Amino acid sequence: MKKVTLSTFAAIFLLASAFADSDKRVVHSINISVPVQMENWKNDTSLFSTGTTKNENNDVTLTGVNFNWNRMTVNDGGFSFLIGAGLGATSLNSDDLSFVDGHSGFDTGLKFGWGFAPVRSENNILALHAFFSFNLKYITSSESKNIGESSVDIESTIEYFSSAIGIDAIFVHNFSEHFGLFAGIDVSTTVLGISEIFIESNNSQLVDNDSFSFDISGRVNITPTIGICWII
Numbered sequence: 652m653k654k655v656t657l658s659t660f661a662a663i664f665l666l667a668s669a670f671a672d673s674d675k676r677v678v679h680s681i682n683i684s685v686p687v688q689m690e691n692w693k694n695d696t697s698l699f700s701t702g703t704t705k706n707e708n709n710d711v712t713l714t715g716v717n718f719n720w721n722r723m724t725v726n727d728g729g730f731s732f733l734i735g736a737g738l739g740a741t742s743l744n745s746d747d748l749s750f751v752d753g754h755s756g757f758d759t760g761l762k763f764g765w766g767f768a769p770v771r772s773e774n775n776i777l778a779l780h781a782f783f784s785f786n787l788k789y790i791t792s793s794e795s796k797n798i799g800e801s802s803v804d805i806e807s808t809i810e811y812f813s814s815a816i817g818i819d820a821i822f823v824h825n826f827s828e829h830f831g832l833f834a835g836i837d838v839s840t841t842v843l844g845i846s847e848i849f850i851e852s853n854n855s856q857l858v859d860n861d862s863f864s865f866d867i868s869g870r871v872n873i874t875p876t877i878g879i880c881w882i883i
Contacts, residue, residue, distance in 0.1 A: 676882060689712050692745075721735040832880070
């Protein structure tokens, strides 16, 4: 694993060096994105001690609003390199995991992409990338529920990490020599991820364990983006 990580970062730096040696246009952008992640969370244990049937596959949808910074480099040959980072809010919705449905928290991520810009006019750039990304979410909630004749206080925490691969399309339009509009859309799938749910309750009859692990696989992640940019 360590060798793979070192090789990945070495490739990034070598590619960045190659761009540094050629004529290029560099686009920095500040933008807002609205990620929508439709995933499957797989667990292999029953969540409750009341004899309910275990649910191995749980449909989960995560939606949010993120503020991002992106740096896209396009050289004269059309080859493009993209790096980005984001921070924002996220909400989890799931009929299968009803005890954490509607809970919200914060979301952060990194993105690296390589591709080609078939359109490189004076005022417009259209670039297509293949990319991989990393995502971290932290969600907490506190609520009270009536179980039978008693009221139960439940506190839950979700710690989430995932990696995804996908493709994107980015469009840049210059309003002036150095400023313009940045817009794009990402389509990806989660390839590796894990989520830990920690639950604390004042009623020991409700939950027989205080933590649950889920392996995450993705159906589709869609992220539209729009913002402003400056071009060097």
